[in-house]
Amino acid sequence: xxxxxxxxFFLVAGTLLQLxxxxxxxxxxxxMLLLLMFLMLRGRTPEPLAQIxxxxxPLLPLFIIPVSVGIITQKSLLADNGVAxxxxxxxxxxxxxxVCAAIMQMGGKPRD
Amino acid sequence: xxxxxLHLPLFWALLTIAAFTLGQQVYKALxxxxxxxxxxxxxxxxxxxxxxxxxxxxxxxxxGQYLHLMLGPVVVMLAVPLYQFIHVMKKEWLRxxxxxxxxxxxxxxxxxxxxxxxxxxxxxxITMTTKSVTTPVAVTLSEQLGGISALASAFxxxxxxxxxxxxxxxxxxxxxxxxxxxxxxxxVCAHAVGTSRALELGTQQAAYxxxxxxxxxxxxxxxxxxxx
Numbered sequence: 058x059x060x061x062x063x064x065x066f067f068l069v070a071g072t073l074l075q076l077x078x079x080x081x082x083x084x085x086x087x088x089m090l091l092l093l094m095f096l097m098l099r100g101r102t103p104e105p106l107a108q109i110x111x112x113x114x115p116l117l118p119l120f121i122i123p124v125s126v127g128i129i130t131q132k133s134l135l136a137d138n139g140v141a142x143x144x145x146x147x148x149x150x151x152x153x154x155x156v157c158a159a160i161m162q163m164g165g166k167p168r169d
Numbered sequence: 170x171x172x173x174x175l176h177l178p179l180f181w182a183l184l185t186i187a188a189f190t191l192g193q194q195v196y197k198a199l200x201x202x203x204x205x206x207x208x209x210x211x212x213x214x215x216x217x218x219x220x221x222x223x224x225x226x227x228x229x230x231x232x233g234q235y236l237h238l239m240l241g242p243v244v245v246m247l248a249v250p251l252y253q254f255i256h257v258m259k260k261e262w263l264r265x266x267x268x269x270x271x272x273x274x275x276x277x278x279x280x281x282x283x284x285x286x287x288x289x290x291x292x293x294x295i296t297m298t299t300k301s302v303t304t305p306v307a308v309t310l311s312e313q314l315g316g317i318s319a320l321a322s323a324f325x326x327x328x329x330x331x332x333x334x335x336x337x338x339x340x341x342x343x344x345x346x347x348x349x350x351x352x353x354x355x356x357v358c359a360h361a362v363g364t365s366r367a368l369e370l371g372t373q374q375a376a377y378x379x380x381x382x383x384x385x386x387x388x389x390x391x392x393x394x395x396x397x
Contacts (some may be wrong), residue, residue, distance in 0.1 A: 068241045153276025156275045
């Protein structure tokens with residue numbers, strides 16, 4: 058439970074900062090950065106945090122299902138634009154992937 | 170009795186967990202194939218049940234919100250892998266940072282411009298900008314930016330499946346197929362689904378993919394709110 062407490066502490070801190078300073082970045086992202094800074098200052102991951110991370114990581118997709126099911130409220134949008142959206146998603150991958158891999162191999166293939 | 174059950178918020182929480190568990194079983198039975206992630210099976214099953222029973226999304230989400238509540242803590246939790254990757258990437262940080270920022274920037278810019286020109290709906294264009302970010306962050310971000318969070322999730326999952334399908338052959342054909350390049354590209358362009366595809370290709374691919382996915386999500390979460 059200590060691990061969950063740490064996560065909630067940083068979530069509350071991040072949300073508070075966001076609301077207090079009306080930042081455009083979501084509170085949970087600010088909380089994540091605060092936790093990252095905490096870990097960097099501390100120099101290692103506390104065991105309770107490593108433990109909750111091992112427990113919750115496999116369940117991560119489960120927590121996204123409810124909001125994703127909202128897709129059923131977007132039927133008319135999908136009927137009108139569904140094909141265009143699929144084509145855009147497929148085409149836009151090609152230049153991104155090539156830029157990314159080209160930079161990784163600039164100056165020859167890495168050895169190991 | 171059935172009607173009471175269908176209006177019980179806890180029933181929908183139960184059904185969501187059941188659909189996800191079934192999705193995990195199917196995923197395992199098919200040898201952990203990247204093309205049918207458990208989240209996709211889960212979403213489809215729940216949507217089919219809602220459509221057949223005629224229950225509205227508003228009723229469903231009364232139960233779904235119990236699970237949705239955990240999204241905040243799991244986004245904060247991404248700091249744990251991110252902290253580990255910072256150690257790993259010290260060696261080649263400049264190359265990795267450039268590949269991640271320019272690669273993800275290119276795919277998002279192309280997608281947003283195409284959506285703007287072709288469809289011309291601002292909410293769709295905004296939602297499109299979150300397509301290269303891992304789902305929990307994409308959903309949170311698009312809510313914040315004025316996009317459509319349900320659509321954000323669909324874009325991210327579809328991008329992931331397309332990316333897992335297209336990227337390895339594309340990079341093989343262009344001879345940009347060193348393990349590090351393939352892994353990093355899968356993580357940048359196809360996030361979690363790409364990472365499970367990378368796992369099939371090898372451990373080095375998987376490590377680079379997981380790192381790239383987390384770094385891309387962080388970068389976009391910080392930059393997009395100021396750009397959109």
